[in-house]
Amino acid sequence: MTEVLVSGLTKRYGSKLALHGLDLQIAPGEFVTLLGPSGCGKTTTLRCLAGLERPTTGTITMGGRAVVDTERGVFVPADKRKVGMVFQSYALWPHMSVSENVAYPLKVARLGSQDRQQRVHEMLDAVGLAGYEKRQVTALSGGQQQRVALARALAARPGIIFYDEPLSNLDSKLRYQLGQQVRSLHDQFETTSVYVTHDQEEAITLSDRIVVMNEGEIMQDGSPAELFDRPNSAYVADFMGFQNILPGEVVGVDNGIADVKIDETSLVVSGTTTTRATLGDRVNVAFRAAHIRVHADATSDPGRFEGIVERTTYLGNATNLLIRADGLPLRVRLETSDLRIDEMPAVGDRLGFSVNPARAVVIDVIQREEPQSDEFLTTKTSALVAPR
Ligand SMILES: Nc1ncnc2c1ncn2[C@@H]1O[C@H](COP(=O)(O)OP(=O)(O)OP(=O)(O)O)[C@@H](O)[C@H]1O
Ligand SMILES: [Mg+2]
Numbered sequence: 001m002t003e004v005l006v007s008g009l010t011k012r013y014g015s016k017l018a019l020h021g022l023d024l025q026i027a028p029g030e031f032v033t034l035l036g037p038s039g040c041g042k043t044t045t046l047r048c049l050a051g052l053e054r055p056t057t058g059t060i061t062m063g064g065r066a067v068v069d070t071e072r073g074v075f076v077p078a079d080k081r082k083v084g085m086v087f088q089s090y091a092l093w094p095h096m097s098v099s100e101n102v103a104y105p106l107k108v109a110r111l112g113s114q115d116r117q118q119r120v121h122e123m124l125d126a127v128g129l130a131g132y133e134k135r136q137v138t139a140l141s142g143g144q145q146q147r148v149a150l151a152r153a154l155a156a157r158p159g160i161i162f163y164d165e166p167l168s169n170l171d172s173k174l175r176y177q178l179g180q181q182v183r184s185l186h187d188q189f190e191t192t193s194v195y196v197t198h199d200q201e202e203a204i205t206l207s208d209r210i211v212v213m214n215e216g217e218i219m220q221d222g223s224p225a226e227l228f229d230r231p232n233s234a235y236v237a238d239f240m241g242f243q244n245i246l247p248g249e250v251v252g253v254d255n256g257i258a259d260v261k262i263d264e265t266s267l268v269v270s271g272t273t274t275t276r277a278t279l280g281d282r283v284n285v286a287f288r289a290a291h292i293r294v295h296a297d298a299t300s301d302p303g304r305f306e307g308i309v310e311r312t313t314y315l316g317n318a319t320n321l322l323i324r325a326d327g328l329p330l331r332v333r334l335e336t337s338d339l340r341i342d343e344m345p346a347v348g349d350r351l352g353f354s355v356n357p358a359r360a361v362v363i364d365v366i367q368r369e370e371p372q373s374d375e376f377l378t379t380k381t382s383a384l385v386a387p388r
Pocket of ligand 1: 037045
């Protein structure tokens with residue numbers, strides 16, 4: 001179980017700055033996922049950690065040992081870092097059998113042939129491929145090849161394993177099964193894991209901690225629940241699947257809940273504040289489609305607003321509604337388990353809606369006036385994002 005400390009990591013490709021000075025701490029035994037859209041620098045970060053790429057500046061310490069220190073000219077290459085790697089493309093040696101592939105890192109580590117054989121058996125057993133020793137890897141399915149790659153990565157008992165979108169080439173059911181296997185191997189062999197994906201669901205189900213990246217920077221770093229429930233910016237909220245992100249102004253604050261008047265409407269939505277917000281502040285309020293309650297009657301109780309159903313999309317277990325409330329398009333997800341079949345909302349229906357304030361977040365706070373002291377400063381204020 002290797003600890004990793006990264007400080008001020010940058011990587012430049014020609015004129016392109018791919019990493020903007022990352023700081024990252026990974027505890028021994030942690031399963032950390034780098035999550036973000038294409039081109040945000042996930043692979044570059046992973047390759048710098050693994051020793052496949054030379055950072056432009058920064059330091060990386062692994063298990064107490066400096067493996068990168070650009071100022072002192074320290075660079076320890078991948079094969080001297082005791083790491084395992086699993087790639088999207090499997091990267092197996094096609095001319096070797098299954099057992100030869102798994103045995104290869106053991107040969108490099110100079111394990112005796114008896115021990116090697118025993119370890120290969122143990123590893124193939126762990127990934128559910130006992131009996132496949134003699135098969136050519138080209139005669140295996142994609143899922144089986146990736147399990148060989150997992151066995152190979154773990155065979156030499158590295159303290160840390162790097163995964164770069166290892167499940168992306170597999171179908172969704174297999175992706176789920178193999179993902180669970182990756183996590184249980186992590187627990188069983190007590191490694192540290194750094195995992196790259198652009199799939200938020202995969203990140204949430206596998207990780208102890210998720211690091212959301214954007215254009216070479218870390219936007220937020222927290223537990224799956226923190227990121228899922230309490231994104232700190234419109235960027236992270238959007239990436240974590242908040243379907244409604246609306247700009248507005250704070251018109252009331254009480255006990256960690258801010259009331260936000262949505263721009264160009266008379267709607268007021270209340271949400272939980274994660275950074276201090278005061279009257280008149282510009283903010284975004286974000287909430288999930290599933291966290292809007294639907295009421296059959298369109299009364300004018302506080303916190304309740306009226307909307308007209310513009311579109312319905314039947315999903316089997318749920319129905320997505322696009323509603324328009326005071327000119328504003330909102331996305332609502334209704335679980336069908338809560339409804340009788342003859343109760344399904346239809347286009348043109350006028351219904352009441354309310355947002356659960358505990359489930360809505362008020363983010364991207366921009367103070368109305370100049371901050372009076374440091375405590376008023378927010379950690380990160382990103383540009384306001386218009387609803388999609
Ligand atoms: N060898 C290279 N030469 C030049 N630019 C590169 C190189 N490798 C990566 N980049 C650039 O660095 C940025 C980050 O790339 P990176 O591969 O780390 O992204 P990523 O988050 O892994 O994306 P994806 O999800 O598509 O794999 C991109 O703008 C990319 O074009
Ligand atoms: Mg990549």
